[in-house]
Amino acid sequence: MTLAPPTGTTSLASAEEARAVLPALVGSLPPGTVLTDPDLLESYRFDWSRDPGAGTPVAVVRPADAAEVQAAVRWAAEHRVAVVPRGAGSGLSGGSSAVDGGIVLSLERMRAVEVDVDCQVAVVEPGALNAEVKAAVAQHGLWYPPDPSSFEICSIGGNVATNAGGLCCVKYGVTTDYVLGLDVVLADGRLVTLGGKRIKDVAGLSLLKLFVGSEGTLGVVTRALLRLVPAQQACSTLVASFPTVDAAARAVVGIRRGLRPSMLELMDQASVNAVEDHRAMGLDRDAGALLVAQSDAPGTSRAAEVVAMEEACRAAGALEVFVTDDPAEGSLFVEARRAAFPAIGARGALMLEDVGVAVPRLPELLAAIARIAAEEGVEIPVVAHAGDGNTHPIIVFDEADPDSRARAAAAFEAVMAAAIALDGTITGEHGVGRTKKGALPDQLGDDVMSLNLAVKAALDPAGILNPGALW
Amino acid sequence: MTLAPPTGTTSLASAEEARAVLPALVGSLPPGTVLTDPDLLESYRFDWSRDPGAGTPVAVVRPADAAEVQAAVRWAAEHRVAVVPRGAGSGLSGGSSAVDGGIVLSLERMRAVEVDVDCQVAVVEPGALNAEVKAAVAQHGLWYPPDPSSFEICSIGGNVATNAGGLCCVKYGVTTDYVLGLDVVLADGRLVTLGGKRIKDVAGLSLLKLFVGSEGTLGVVTRALLRLVPAQQACSTLVASFPTVDAAARAVVGIRRGLRPSMLELMDQASVNAVEDHRAMGLDRDAGALLVAQSDAPGTSRAAEVVAMEEACRAAGALEVFVTDDPAEGSLFVEARRAAFPAIGARGALMLEDVGVAVPRLPELLAAIARIAAEEGVEIPVVAHAGDGNTHPIIVFDEADPDSRARAAAAFEAVMAAAIALDGTITGEHGVGRTKKGALPDQLGDDVMSLNLAVKAALDPAGILNPGALW
Structure with a gap:
């Protein structure tokens, strides 16, 4: 196999070179599509990770359709200008941090959503928000399940x-x-068009799946066909408190052994207290951890599934278990879980992790995070999609204090190293972006890194697409 | 983008060249691993498609572990010998047809299955049969859902x-x-190891998904980690007869609009009669088509789902609807559906299609198939995974009659063209292999073909892996 050289920004246009050829781009697109106002450029430099390495773009391009995206990319290819695709800017790994001398290709104006009810498919432009898709399909009794905590503000393009x-x-x-x-x-x-409205299709390599999760490094998505399912059934909600995070994690392992909850979330004591500080919801501040679980099993089997989950919680040493069939009451607990990130954000600057392990190793991962917090002297509240073994340790630090920042950065790397040591991943759902790329080779190893680079080199040999992300 | 040249066999070793270097391979592997007996070579030339283009290998290599697979591939790479990976040989598209001068790399001896109950993961070698995995995990109350009709004889390596x-x-x-x-x-x-027992992992490009469905053209799978779920609930079975295939197809569209059946299969009149001829099961020979549907919804919701399916069938003009909650009785109908392929095989030689469309276009596809059968004067019974829009038109012909064979071949191409014209696919689940590759560019178009070839060239620049498959 040819080992592709790492692509990078070294041979890409400088800011000066890019600015010199900008008139050709402006001339090829409708008025108002290419923006260069400095204040506006500043507002497109960062995503939610506030990546300190973010550069300053020479322009923000806001195409209205795929043809305008093509025009922008063709210009960038001709002049070797870096292109950073951007959806709603809610990314948490610096995947859409701007690059010096590059353009930001913002898909925010492309947000049409069409619903093909018979096919149970939504035809969606990349700038449409996840919540907009959910709302549009719900009108037809259909459901688009994926639900990042940020679903009200994140775009489908970013989700893909x-x-x-x-x-x-x-x-x-x-x-x-x-x-x-x-x-x-x-x-x-x-x-190019990959896939279609047919549900099963194995003709050719699985390129469709390759582009999903490629973080803008292989192409720019201009339209997605999303599979829909019938509307979700009503949910029952279970909230259980535990003396320790370890006991809660063991309950998760027990629940997953024979049940299919539709939600299985964990909040540790620090995150519960942050939420309570932010907006009192009556959560148990003294518990070592809470689980928030739901069942959407249909009919009478829902009650049976909730009882089985309760038994698994008690077997793991739950202090209290509360169950409600009232959707509004259940939603309050889910909102409390979703509120953790902004609530913790009120305590300081944040570095957000996304580490995951096989579910049975959750107790070990959570213990390692607590150890790192103690060793580095930083606060690391944890919320987790516990049923998937995917955790979000949230490192809180003082941006004005270099020592605090250094300890947070050390903890950030240590948490990823701990996940890798447990045969886990540095990112379960947020992406590598720019803030986690230092740890990617540690997880993947040289051979898999070289495979990644070989595919990148095959599809973007000049390295103009999102340079600096992933590797 | 660099358009990669099509890879092929032109620069690969001839049979004479490969035979000359075979002693090095034999010497690097345990005795009995490399087989060259001519009768045995003959038995490894074909899969179930009986691809007339199949060549004769210089050797069959049957490694016992990944290290032996590596030894064989290293030898092949050094000497530019074609490698055709092979599981159970039950493929239906010539994906494991032998290549003149190449080796067949049979994974049949690598069939260990381990179950990690806490992780709900099966660790499986590629030669293990799908049914062996199902049986091993069932002992722990777990279920591996994918269930090709051939599940009792097909390997997990081939499934991947x-x-x-x-x-x-x-x-x-x-x-x-x-x-x-x-x-x-x-x-x-x-x-290389891709992925792991963690459920969610987005670190790096989705190479794991790229290798799934790559038909042995990018690498040789030596181990798979398969996600398991809790054992399936009991099923109720519905069998409905319709005056026409079109009415049955419209019932499928109706059912899928709001329900989630766990099976939704269609048999047309010709396939029903073939099954009855083969082994009388009391199916309605006069019906234009049958649907066989199941619900595994839990508890009382199962009866409600079956009632709703029955209503959708009646709304589409069903002649008769039969429902049973008895698993043994339901299994008989599922077996009838699974028996269609061998039953039709008793009528002559077969060319098996695997075309698919979006579900609402099923009536159009089925009409097109009937038209082609009439135009070409061939018999084309159809069974279908109708709920996924995936159909198996089965072209019956007389192998001894050149005219019959020519008409069958024309029908084979016409059916794929009809699916493409309906924005469908030439293969929903069997793969392109060698027998369908002529139609692949028609479906994908030049640009997506070039993307396929660019990825192939990046990962297998010498083109030694399964040359002649896919393109």
Whole structure:
């Protein structure tokens, strides 16, 4: 096998070179599509990770359709200008941090959603928000399951780019499980259609699946065909408190052994207290951890599944178990879980992790995180899609204090190293982006890294697409 | 983008050249691993498609572990010998047809199955049969859903290579949805591990998904980690007869609009009669088509789902609807459906199609198939995973009659063209292999073909892996 050299920004246009050829881009697109106002450029530099390495783009391009995306990419290919695709900017790994001398290709204006009811498919432009898709299909009694915590503000394009997960994934799978087709603008500006409305299709290599999760490094998605399912049944909600995180994690292992909850989330004591500080919801501040679980099993089997989950919680040493069939009451607990990230954000600057392990190793991972917090002297509240073994340790630090920042950065790397040591992953659903790429070779090893680079080199030999992300 | 040249066999070793270097291979592997007996070579030339283009291998290599696979591939890479990976040989598209001068790399001896109950993962060698995996995990109350009709005789390696489907896929998804990890020997003999027992992992490109469905053209799978779920609930079975195939297809569209059957199969009149001829089961020979559907919804919701399916059948004009909650009775109908392929095989030689369309276009596809049968004067019974829009038109011909063979071949191409014209696929679950590759460019178009070839060239630049398959 040819080992492809790492692609990078070294041979790409400088800011000066890119600015010099900008008139050709402006001239090829409708007025108002290419923006260069400095204040506006500043507002497109960062995603939610506030990646300190973010550069400053020479322009923000906001195409209205696939043809305009093609025009922008063709121009970039001709002049070797870096292209950073961007959806709603809610990414958590710096996957859409701007690059010095590059353009930001914002898909925010492309947000049409059409529903093909008979096919049970939504035809979606990449800028449409996840919540907009859910709302549009719900009108037809249909459901698009993937539900990142940020579903109200994140775009489908970003969801596809990161293969986003969420809370219901423990039963219903992640984004890639719902992508039937993609239109993609390639690195040379060609537009290809992969897949289609047929549910099963194995003709040729699984390129459709390759583009899902590629974080903008292989192409720019201009349209997605998303598989829909009948509307979700009503849910019952169980909230259980445990003396320790370890006991809660053991309950998760027990529940997953024979049940299919539609949600199985964990909050540790620090995250429970952060939520309570932010907005009192009556959660048990003294518990070592809470589990929030749901069952959407139909009919009478729902009650049976909840009883079985309760038994698994008690067997693992639950302090209290509360169950409700009232959807509104259940939603309050789910909102508490979703509120953890902003609530913890009120305590300081954050570095957000996304590490995962096989479910039975959750107790070990959570113990390692607690040890790292103590060793580095940082606060690391944890919320987790526990049923999938995917955790979000959230490192809180003081941005104004270099020592605090250094300890947080050390903890950030240590948590990823701990996950790798447990045969886990540095990212379960947020993507590698720029903030986690240092740890990617440690997880994948040299041979798999070389495979990644070989595919990248085959599809984007000049390295213009999202340079600096992933590797 | 660099358009990779098509890879092929032109620069690969001839049979004479390969035979000359065979002693080095024999010497590097335990005695009995490399077989060259001519009768035995003959028995490894074909899969179930009886591809007339199959060549004769210089050797059959039957490794006992991944290290022996690596030794064989390293030798092949050094001497540019074609390698055709082979599981159980039950493929239906010539994906494991032998190549003149190549070796057949049979994984039949690598069939260990380990079950990690806490992780709900089966660790499986590629030669293990699908049925062996199902049986091993059932002992622990777990279930591996993908269920090709051939599940009793097909291997997991072949299932991964083709991204195999089956009957329960309409609710539970296909092979790729269950593959958490793969060990793969690359074209240069390196062994890489992709994925792992963690359920969610988005670190790096989705190479795991790329290898699933790659039909042995990118690497040789030596181990698969398969996701398991709790054992399936009991099923109720519905059998409905319709005056026409069109009415049955419209019932399928109606059922899928709001329900989640765990099976939704169609048999047309010709396939029903073939099964009855083969082994009388009391099916209605006069009906234009039968649907066989199942619900495994839990508890009382199962009866409700069956009632709703029955209503959809009656709304589409069903003649008779029969429902049973008795698993043994239900199994008889499922067996009748599974028996269609061998039963039709008793009528002559077969060319088996695997075309699919979006579900609402099923009536159009079935009409097109009937038209082609009439135009070409051939018999084409149809069975279908109707709930997924995936059909198996089975072209019956007389192998001894050149005219019959020519008409069958014309029908074979016409059916694929009809599916493409309906925005469908030439293969939903069997793979392209060698027998369908002529139609692949018609479906994918030049740009997507070039993407396929670029990825192939990046991962197997010498083209030694399964040359002649896919393109």
